Amino acid sequence: MSEPISALNHASYDGIAKVQECGLQGMITLRGDLSDKVLAKAVKDATGQKMPGQREAFVDGESGVCWMSPDELLVLVPYVEVEAKLAAMTNALSGTHALAVNVSDARAVFSISGSSAREVLGKLAPVELSSKAFQPGQIRRSRLAQVAGAFWMDDDQTLRVVCFRSAADYVFNLLKVAAQPGSEVGVY
Amino acid sequence: MLILNCPYCGVDAEETELAAGGEAHLKRFGPGSSDDEFHDYLFMRENPKGVHFERWRHSNGCGKWFHAARCTQTLEVFGTYSAQTTEPPKEIKDAITAKRPGWTWREYE
Structure with missing residues (x-):
C-alpha cells in the first residue's frame, strides 16, 4: 500500500499569522440521534469526550468531537487509529439508527496561529470572530470565500480550519493572501 | 444585507451563507390532480410587496x-x-x- 500524505504535505506560510497545513487527521462523520445514549457512549469510547451541545467542540490534540448539525457530529481521532475506531464505533452502533463513515481522506486541515489569527480568518468568513463572540470550545460551519469550511479554536491564538481536500490549495492560497505582512486591520 | 437566524444551529447567518428556496408552504398537486391545479402548483407564486414567507437553506452551515x-x-x-x-x-x-x-398572505392573516 502506498503511503498516505495530506493534500499539501505540511505547507506553511508566515505572515501576520502562521498558516500551516496540519497533515493527516482521522475524521469520522457520525449521523444519528444525538440524544441517544448508545451513540453518546460510542463517541465517549472513541474520543474520551462527552456529547457536545449546539455548536460545541471538545477537541484535545488529535482527538475530539465537534457538533456539526442537530443530527451530525465530526469525530476526530489520530489518523492511524481511524480504521480501528470506526470499526469499534460501527460495532457499538449496530441496531441503532446511525451512520459512521471515515472521511479522513476527503478533508484538509489548517492551523492559523499568532495574535492576528482571528483577523486572518475574519477576512474570509462572514462570521463574528471577536473574543467576545468566538471562543475555544465552539465550532462554526461557514464559508471561506467561495468554499465551505468549518473552524474552531485550539487556544485563544490558534484557529483550526477544516475544508474539503479538493479545495485545499484554494483555501491555502486564500489564507496566504489574508495573512500577508502589513495587512492587519486591527478590528479583533 | 439579509441576516436570518437559523433555528437549527442558532447562528445569525448572513445572506451569503444561505441559499434561497422560494415560496413557503406550497401544497403539492401531483398525479390525479386537474391540469389547472397542477399548473398553479408549478407556476403561480405570490409576489407581495410586504409580508412574505420563504424557505431558506443554511447551505454553508448546518445544511x-x-x-x-x-x-x-x-x-x-x-x-x-x-x-x-x-x-x-x-x-x-x-x-x-x-x-x-x-396583513394577509395567501389564506393566512
Missing part, C-alpha cells in the same frame, strides 16, 4: 432547511421557524400582526 417570515419592502425579518410545519406558527403570525396590523 438544514428552515422557514423565514420577512417583509420584502423593508427587509425586516419577523422571525424564522422550523421546516417541520405546514403553516406559519402562531408566534410568528403574532409577531407580524404586532408590526403589520391587517
Whole structure:
C-alpha cells in the first residue's frame, strides 16, 4: 500500500499569522440521534469526550468531537487509529439508527496561529470572530470565500480550519493572501 | 444585507451563507390532480410587496432547511421557524400582526 500524505504535505506560510497545513487527521462523520445514549457512549469510547451541545467542540490534540448539525457530529481521532475506531464505533452502533463513515481522506486541515489569527480568518468568513463572540470550545460551519469550511479554536491564538481536500490549495492560497505582512486591520 | 437566524444551529447567518428556496408552504398537486391545479402548483407564486414567507437553506452551515417570515419592502425579518410545519406558527403570525396590523398572505392573516 502506498503511503498516505495530506493534500499539501505540511505547507506553511508566515505572515501576520502562521498558516500551516496540519497533515493527516482521522475524521469520522457520525449521523444519528444525538440524544441517544448508545451513540453518546460510542463517541465517549472513541474520543474520551462527552456529547457536545449546539455548536460545541471538545477537541484535545488529535482527538475530539465537534457538533456539526442537530443530527451530525465530526469525530476526530489520530489518523492511524481511524480504521480501528470506526470499526469499534460501527460495532457499538449496530441496531441503532446511525451512520459512521471515515472521511479522513476527503478533508484538509489548517492551523492559523499568532495574535492576528482571528483577523486572518475574519477576512474570509462572514462570521463574528471577536473574543467576545468566538471562543475555544465552539465550532462554526461557514464559508471561506467561495468554499465551505468549518473552524474552531485550539487556544485563544490558534484557529483550526477544516475544508474539503479538493479545495485545499484554494483555501491555502486564500489564507496566504489574508495573512500577508502589513495587512492587519486591527478590528479583533 | 439579509441576516436570518437559523433555528437549527442558532447562528445569525448572513445572506451569503444561505441559499434561497422560494415560496413557503406550497401544497403539492401531483398525479390525479386537474391540469389547472397542477399548473398553479408549478407556476403561480405570490409576489407581495410586504409580508412574505420563504424557505431558506443554511447551505454553508448546518445544511438544514428552515422557514423565514420577512417583509420584502423593508427587509425586516419577523422571525424564522422550523421546516417541520405546514403553516406559519402562531408566534410568528403574532409577531407580524404586532408590526403589520391587517396583513394577509395567501389564506393566512
